[in-house]
Amino acid sequence: MKLKKTLLLLSGSLCFALAGTSVHATDEADAVKLMKDSECGKCHDVKRNKKGKSYKKVAAEYKDKPDAVAQIIKHLTEPKEVEVDGEKVDHGTVKTRDAARIKNLAEWILSR
């Protein structure tokens, strides 16, 4: 009886630990692939400012915002105009509707 209870407790905490990792670890390969498919690299680089700012700069600016992930997801999924060389252009959105992949990309950008 006591053993059964211990096992239950153990399996419970194992699930919790596994779920914890999947929420926090970002999948770099998938983030990079999604950016490639969405042609983000035309305007962004991790370290260098191009037409758009570097992801390092984005990460620094959003560092203290509690809803950073939600804001980046919004930026990547809703059409929005941005300025490139003084001209307004459509920012473009990510080429997927998979919410988990978009969240992964947002978290990857914010952890640069």
Ligand code: HEC
């Ligand atoms: C046509 C060029 C262009 C493309 C393509 C582009 N961006 Fe941007 N992006 C910009 C510009 C310009 C801004 C405006 C802010 C700035 O960089 O000064 C911006 C802003 C951002 C921001 C910061 C938003 C904020 O609130 O500060 C993120 C994050 C971002 N882009 C990610 C991406 C991702 C991911 C992709 C691919 C889906 C992408 N961008 C595609 C030009 C582009």
